[in-house]
Amino acid sequence: MTRQSTFRVAAAGLALVASLLAVASPPARAQDEPRVIVITAKRFEFSPNQITLAKGETVKLQIKSEDVTHGLFVRPLGIDAEIAPGRVTELTLTPETAGTYRAICDHFCGAGHGGMKMTIVVRE
Amino acid sequence: MKKDLDRRRFLKIAGTSMGVGALYTVWPSLGRSAEAAELARRLGAKTGEKPTPFTFAQLSDAHVGFDGPIGTRALERAVATINGLPRRPDLVLFTGDLTHDTEKPGEHAARMSLFREISGRLQVAKVYHVPGEHDAGLDGGELFRSVFGPTSYSFDHRGVHFIALDNVSRAKPEVGAEQRAWLAKDLSRFHATTPIVVFTHRPLFDLRPDWEWFTSDGDEVMNLLAPYENVTVLYGHIHREDHHTIGHAQHFAARSLCFAFPDPDKFEDKKAIPFDKDQPFKNLGLRVIDRTAGSAAETVRVQDVELAMSELSGTEGFDQLLKPATF
Numbered sequence A: 001m002t003r004q005s006t007f008r009v010a011a012a013g014l015a016l017v018a019s020l021l022a023v024a025s026p027p028a029r030a031q032d033e034p035r036v037i038v039i040t041a042k043r044f045e046f047s048p049n050q051i052t053l054a055k056g057e058t059v060k061l062q063i064k065s066e067d068v069t070h071g072l073f074v075r076p077l078g079i080d081a082e083i084a085p086g087r088v089t090e091l092t093l094t095p096e097t098a099g100t101y102r103a104i105c106d107h108f109c110g111a112g113h114g115g116m117k118m119t120i121v122v123r124e
Numbered sequence B: 001m002k003k004d005l006d007r008r009r010f011l012k013i014a015g016t017s018m019g020v021g022a023l024y025t026v027w028p029s030l031g032r033s034a035e036a037a038e039l040a041r042r043l044g045a046k047t048g049e050k051p052t053p054f055t056f057a058q059l060s061d062a063h064v065g066f067d068g069p070i071g072t073r074a075l076e077r078a079v080a081t082i083n084g085l086p087r088r089p090d091l092v093l094f095t096g097d098l099t100h101d102t103e104k105p106g107e108h109a110a111r112m113s114l115f116r117e118i119s120g121r122l123q124v125a126k127v128y129h130v131p132g133e134h135d136a137g138l139d140g141g142e143l144f145r146s147v148f149g150p151t152s153y154s155f156d157h158r159g160v161h162f163i164a165l166d167n168v169s170r171a172k173p174e175v176g177a178e179q180r181a182w183l184a185k186d187l188s189r190f191h192a193t194t195p196i197v198v199f200t201h202r203p204l205f206d207l208r209p210d211w212e213w214f215t216s217d218g219d220e221v222m223n224l225l226a227p228y229e230n231v232t233v234l235y236g237h238i239h240r241e242d243h244h245t246i247g248h249a250q251h252f253a254a255r256s257l258c259f260a261f262p263d264p265d266k267f268e269d270k271k272a273i274p275f276d277k278d279q280p281f282k283n284l285g286l287r288v289i290d291r292t293a294g295s296a297a298e299t300v301r302v303q304d305v306e307l308a309m310s311e312l313s314g315t316e317g318f319d320q321l322l323k324p325a326t327f
């Protein structure tokens, strides 16, 4: 089993696991501030439920929960975040491999938890 | 003639489906030969207890309270099947999702009680449980612990070391640093050849991460187990049979007693296999292994119980070698 990350992820916030921090990229310089994408999590959906990124583009995901703690997890992109209510969880990432990835909530949040997911498309 | 001994076949854990669950047999597969007796003696000297043949069953994912067509019938059938076995297993291990979650006050506890009432009919010496996320994901395992006690623990049975691991009650699919530290300590007193059976709810490897079929620190757990040569991991969660060999370890999933999921290699979306009212127990199951204790035969004999249901479920047997390694 390898857990290869095809994203470089710079992590902000307490939610990120150490493995993400290990591949953190240097912070973006002021003149090339990354695009910010705001994602809202609530039982049992993410909105928007699809985002599109460009390969090599650095983006900042700002994720917040409107109710309970959720997760955002994409193994091939190295995303493993805990989205606690009451704060914004920030992930900076640069996708390096084009493709369509399914992101799931991996923090059990009730009856519809199993279907709580979103799509991340990375264009060539 | 010691050199001619096939030590790899010294101990076996083998399993096969019987329609409503899984029964495993642990036995020295060299049977009653003098060489086998000598190997068993030496293994016993290393591990504290000589392995002797026995059987145990695994049941999983009953989801009592789930609003589905099968209700508790598969669970009840599994219990009756085990009670009807000609040789009753020593142990039954439940690998989580005993109940289905609900936020209605008092209702989850009622479901747990119903589960206990049915599983309490098992006529076996000992029944062990680990929680699934539907048992423990919302309350951190509080209800489970109030009924069954700790969510992780270990015990020894006839020369085999059993370890219950909790990878659900932190809400995320993880075992966590604290439990891993406990595991390392628990393992430290055992020799590398000790047969170890880990039972847990979720797979301890990346089976299908985007279906939440993984444990985020599964690698760390398996690294702790890596020095041990005879490791079997039994889990549930995926509602289908599965067998993977990773390094030394054999990973087996049991079928559900509620509804089945399809082959993750063939489907993009995690959707239950539709219920077939003419074959209500299709794809559900118990996996059963049977081997006559001390028999010299090398092949696994599929238990002849519930044959009709085995046919319906189309299950094949499997077996596993426990390598005796270095003596």
Ligand SMILES: [Cu+2]
Pocket (backbone or CB within 6 Å): A042, A043, A044, A069, A070, A071, A105, A106, A107, A108, A109, A113, A116
């Ligand atoms: Cu959620």
